[in-house]
Amino acid sequence: MKSIPVTIPYFDGKEAENVKKVLDSGWVAQGPVVAQFEEAVCAHEKIGHGVATTSCTTALHLAMAAEGLAAGMDVIVPAFTFVATANAAVETGAVPVFADICQETFNIDTKHVRKIIEKDYTFDGGKLYNNETKNVLWGIVPVHEFGLCCDIGEINRIAEEYHLKVIEDAACALGAKIGGTHQGGFGNTSCISFHPRKSITTGEGGMVLTNDAALAKRMKELRTHGSTVSADARHAGKGFLLPEFPEAGYNYRMTDIQAAVGMAQIEKLDQIVGEKRRRAAIYDKLIGQTLPEFRVPYVPEGYFHTYQSYVCMLDLEKLHLDSVELGGQFRNRLLSALEEAGVATRQGTHAVHMLGYYRDRFGYSPKDFPNAYACDHLSVTLPLYIQMSDDDQAYVVEKIRETIDKL
Ligand SMILES: Cc1ncc(COP(=O)(O)O)c(C=O)c1O
Numbered sequence: 001m002k003s004i005p006v007t008i009p010y011f012d013g014k015e016a017e018n019v020k021k022v023l024d025s026g027w028v029a030q031g032p033v034v035a036q037f038e039e040a041v042c043a044h045e046k047i048g049h050g051v052a053t054t055s056c057t058t059a060l061h062l063a064m065a066a067e068g069l070a071a072g073m074d075v076i077v078p079a080f081t082f083v084a085t086a087n088a089a090v091e092t093g094a095v096p097v098f099a100d101i102c103q104e105t106f107n108i109d110t111k112h113v114r115k116i117i118e119k120d121y122t123f124d125g126g127k128l129y130n131n132e133t134k135n136v137l138w139g140i141v142p143v144h145e146f147g148l149c150c151d152i153g154e155i156n157r158i159a160e161e162y163h164l165k166v167i168e169d170a171a172c173a174l175g176a177k178i179g180g181t182h183q184g185g186f187g188n189t190s191c192i193s194f195h196p197r198k199s200i201t202t203g204e205g206g207m208v209l210t211n212d213a214a215l216a217k218r219m220k221e222l223r224t225h226g227s228t229v230s231a232d233a234r235h236a237g238k239g240f241l242l243p244e245f246p247e248a249g250y251n252y253r254m255t256d257i258q259a260a261v262g263m264a265q266i267e268k269l270d271q272i273v274g275e276k277r278r279r280a281a282i283y284d285k286l287i288g289q290t291l292p293e294f295r296v297p298y299v300p301e302g303y304f305h306t307y308q309s310y311v312c313m314l315d316l317e318k319l320h321l322d323s324v325e326l327g328g329q330f331r332n333r334l335l336s337a338l339e340e341a342g343v344a345t346r347q348g349t350h351a352v353h354m355l356g357y358y359r360d361r362f363g364y365s366p367k368d369f370p371n372a373y374a375c376d377h378l379s380v381t382l383p384l385y386i387q388m389s390d391d392d393q394a395y396v397v398e399k400i401r402e403t404i405d406k407l
Pocket residue numbers: 055056057058081082084085143169171172192193194195205206
C-alpha cells in the first residue's frame with residue numbers, strides 16, 4: 001500500500017547550507033539575511049517593500065494595526081477561510097463581518113459584499129457607519145484562497161466608492177497572478193505565509209508586501225516593539241543604549257535562521273509552482289475521466305492559479321444526496337476510508353462563522369453564509385507536492401473511485 005501525504009515541503013540541501021552559515025555567523029536573531037529575503041520575495045512579486053514576520057497571522061495583524069484597524073470598527077472578511085483571517089481582526093479589537101463566497105472559486109462574493117454595505121451601513125461624511133452598532137466600516141480583507149486570486153478589481157472598486165481600505169490575505173497565494181500582475185501588485189497591502197503547507201516555507205513565517213515606503217517603515221518599527229532602530233542596526237552602530245520606543249509595538253520578527261531557509265526556497269518557487277500546475281492539470285484530466293462526482297478547481301480566464309492546495313467539491317446531485325449535511329457525512333466517510341488506504345486528504349478550509357468563538361459570539365447559523373457552509377462540508381483537498389509521481393496521482397484517483405463505489 002502506498003502512503004501519500006497531503007503535502008511535503010521541497011528541500012534540496014541548499015537550505016541546510018544556508019542555515020549553517022547563519023549559525024556560524026553567531027547572529028541568529030533578525031539580521032541581514034531577513035533583509036535579503038525581503039528583497040528576494042519583493043523582486044519575485046515585483047513589489048517595493050517586504051516586512052518579514054513570524055507568520056501570516058502576525059503579518060495580517062501588523063498590517064491591520066499599521067493601517068489603523070482598531071476597536072469601534074468593522075472589517076469585512078470572507079466566511080470561508082482559515083480562522084486566522086478573522087482572528088487577526090479580532091486581535092485589533094475590531095469586529096469581523098463575514099461575507100459569503102462563490103462556490104466556484106472559493107473566493108469572496110463581491111455581490112454579497114455590496115449587499116452587506118447597502119443593507120447594514122449608512123454612508124455619511126465619507127464613512128460607512130454600521131446601522132446597528134454605529135461602528136465605522138474600516139475596510140475589506142479578501143483572501144486569495146488556495147492560490148487563486150479573488151476578484152480584486154471589483155473589491156478595489158467597492159473600496160474606492162466607499163473610501164475603504166483593503167488588505168489582501170495572500171497566505172496561500174505567493175506567485176499568483178491576474179494577467180501579468182502578481183498578488184500584492186493590485187494597489188493594496190498583501191500578506192503571505194511561509195507555513196509548510198504553502199508553496200515555499202521557512203518553518204513558520206510570513207511577510208507583508210506593500211509599495212508604500214512610509215507604511216513599510218512603520219510596520220518595521222511596530223514589528224520590533226515600536227522601536228525606531230532595528231536590533232542589528234543598533235549593534236552595528238555600537239549602541240549600548242536602548243533606542244527610543246515612540247509606539248507600543250510587538251515582537252513579530254522572523255529570524256535569520258528562518259530567512260536562510262527562505263533564501264534557498266524562493267529560488268525554487270517558480271519550479272515548485274510550475275510543477276504543481278503541471279500535476280494539477282494531470283488531476284483535472286484523471287478526475288474528468290473517472291470521477292463525475294468531483295468538481296475540479298475552477299480557474300477564471302486570465303488567472304494564474306498556484307495550487308497551494310488542489311481543492312475539489314463533491315457534487316450532491318451526482319451522489320444522489322439531498323442535503324449539505326448528508327454530503328458532509330459522506331465526505332467525511334470518504335476521507336476516512338482514503339486515510340485507511342494510505343491517501344491523506346483534508347477538507348478545503350472552514351466556514352469560520354460555524355467555529356465556536358464566532359458562532360457563540362455572533363449567534364450565526366449555517367444558512368447565514370450558505371456557500372461557505374457548503375464548501376466547509378463538501379470540499380476535498382487532494383495530495384499535491386512536487387515529489388509526487390504520475391503513479392501516485394493515479395493511485396489517489398483510483399482509491400477515490402473505489403471508495404465512492406463502496407460507500
Ligand atoms: C487564508 C489564510 N490566512 C492566514 C493563514 C495563517 O497563516 P500562518 O499559518 O502563516 O499564520 C492561513 C494559513 O493557513 C491561511 O490559509
